[in-house]
């Protein structure tokens with residue numbers, strides 16, 4: 001992709017969306033009409049919380065998290081400050097940037113990094129959003145520690161993972177630079193967070209104070225997304241100017257004829273109410289990480305009170321007969337890139353009666369616009385579903401269970417063993433409620449619980465590798481073919497701050513397979529009595545407990561000490577389970 005920072009001659013043009021909604025069109029039109037009659041757009045921009053929920057406390061919470069609506073305009077004024085900081089970082093001799101955080105604090109940087117090439121004035125960037133010791137080690141070994149700028153990003157300043165990452169690398173850099181260590185560290189957090197105190201005490205080079213009224217998953221166009229983007233060399237002014245064009249198209253300056261966020265949100269909300277609640281995202285390879293951002297936005301915002309829209313990202317696209325009647329397909333790609341294979345599949349899906357939505361961007365600089373369109377659409381779909389899009393009540397349940405387990409670790413030196421294995425075969429151990437004489441029988445019994453409209457969620461508490469990615473995709477394809485249910489997949493603990501909300505708070509339609517592994521090369525956390533590996537195991541166990549408290553159908557598979565080999569064994573057993 002040449003010259004991604006050079007805007008095509010299309011600035012301020014909102015990318016086109018086409019919605020082919022088939023037999024759902026009439027109901028969607030009726031809902032749009034209903035929203036127009038009650039001046040929804042005006043109420044939306046005036047933060048009238050009664051458009052979403054009726055409970056007074058929820059309304060107050062909702063109003064206090066709508067700062068994202070105008071954050072792109074605010075951030076345009078901050079561009080010189082951010083660009084000045086980038087200059088300063090380069091003059092100080094930094095050669096690499098590592099952004100560390102969870103969920104909304106790192107999702108936009110992940111998307112920016114994989115959708116753009118590094119800009120000519122940018123620095124190489126890595127993102128750390130896992131407690132997996134193998135990944136922490138990989139990052140440590142791949143960057144020039146003394147010349148790396150570490151960004152610790154946490155809105156609340158209390159999330160356990162970013163604080164652990166910060167402490168770990170601070171300790172490593174201190175061993176190289178002594179009391180100059182703070183020079184290599186930057187914080188992005190909310191004003192008044194506890195982390196501000198720590199970063200000040202530890203002499204961080206810079207503390208960017210974000211906005212209390214912008215929630216994590218709505219923070220892509222704030223300091224959280226833009227400081228890393230600028231350091232990577234992306235033209236953030238252009239990204240923001242286009243975002244402001246989308247704001248205007250969505251009605252920030254008064255009523256509009258066609259509101260791109262409203263029409264998308266109403267369609268998704270009504271489709272979900274009618275059982276088309278699996279938003280299946282199809283993208284070209286160059287946008288492969290966009291799904292991670294959308295997953296968090298949509299699942300964490302809508303997956304609650306037994307309702308929600310399940311984002312299905314990264315699933316191998318197939319032919320119509322593979323799918324049930326629970327899908328809406330969304331294609332996000334580029335106007336000037338044909339991506340014929342996917343587009344032809346989508347045509348066949350549309351002909352078979354599935355709703356299909358297509359959004360075509362001009363170039364990656366349109367991503368800011370798309371972030372904004374999807375934020376509005378998610379908030380609007382939440383209004384259709386009558387839920388508060390800005391809280392994540394069930395995420396806390398896993399965190400609480402993990403905290404309790406970590407106390408046990410501190411007292412007893414290890415995690416408690418709570419479940420007995422059902423099957424052990426070729427170094428792989430299976431834990432679940434159903435039974436089977438061997439792995440194949442057990443998998444057959446587990447999937448025997450699936451019914452139309454369900455989904456499989458794969459939770460990989462593993463070190464991401466291309467080989468594992470391939471095997472996980474194979475697993476999804478095999479389950480789709482054998483059971484015709486939607487499949488989602490995420491690395492742990494990343495997904496805990498994303499789809500984890502939907503898993504516990506959404507409808508009881510999920511079957512969950514959790515993969516864990518031994519950590520022969522674990523890493524000690526400085527100033528703590530435990531390792532990254534133990535922390536990660538406690539997160540897996542804590543979330544499993546939280547899922548089981550909701551009676552979700554779960555299967556934990558411990559892959560032993562070789563994740564890739566173990567996964568091949570599972571795939572073979574699944575093949576035999578037909």
Ligand SMILES: O=P(O)(O)OC[C@H]1O[C@](O)(CO)[C@@H](O)[C@@H]1O
Nearest residue numbers: 103104105154155156159216497
């Ligand atoms: O930026 P913070 O406060 O560290 O939170 C990280 C993520 O954790 C969550 O609160 C949920 O776990 C997300 O909504 C958020 O983006």
